[in-house]
Amino acid sequence: MNAVLVVARHELRLLVSLALWVARRRHQTGSGTAFGYARGQGPVMFGLAFVCVVESITMSVLLRDHPAVHRVVFLLDVYTIVLVVALHAASVVRPHVLDADSLRIRRAAHVDLRIPVEKIAHVRRELRTTHERAEGELDVVIGAQTSVTLELADTVPYFGFLGRRRDIRLVRFHADDADALVRAITTARSAPSPRPDRPG
Structure with a gap:
């Protein structure tokens, strides 16, 4: 897939995530149990956004005598700030999800890996x-x-950001409540499989 198209789709997912965050909704959790992972990164992301704001103000002062360039740089700066906030929003509204059949591991809008529960050995x-x-x-x-x-x-x-495939046998990831997630996965693994319907 064209790299420009991949980046454009990724940024669209970030903007959709920002809208979901404002609306206090989550992305595709269904009937599963959601486990967040963004608790610790919020201050860092908003600190980065603040730095971008300061940079935008600085550039506005430096380019005040060049209005055409100033408008372009200002729009780029605003868009960058929006994307930084949207990146954090994507981490909040796209949590990991565990249901009876699979564990969905996510990171913002660029990692989304489904692992069948029966494939989890440990x-x-x-x-x-x-x-x-x-x-x-x-x-x-x-x-x-x-x-x-x-x-x-x-x-x-597992398919990376640009679509490159890797076959994965071990996954490490973060959850805000790792102990609860480990217990939930252990319970899901030990749940009995539904019995097949008997022929009539």
């Missing part, structure tokens, strides 16, 4: 603040940390 609470890229492993890092580790009984496909 789950544990594991806080890590350093991560090295390894074949077959995916680190969905929030605020430089992950707090839950999944070992899979079989690989699952």
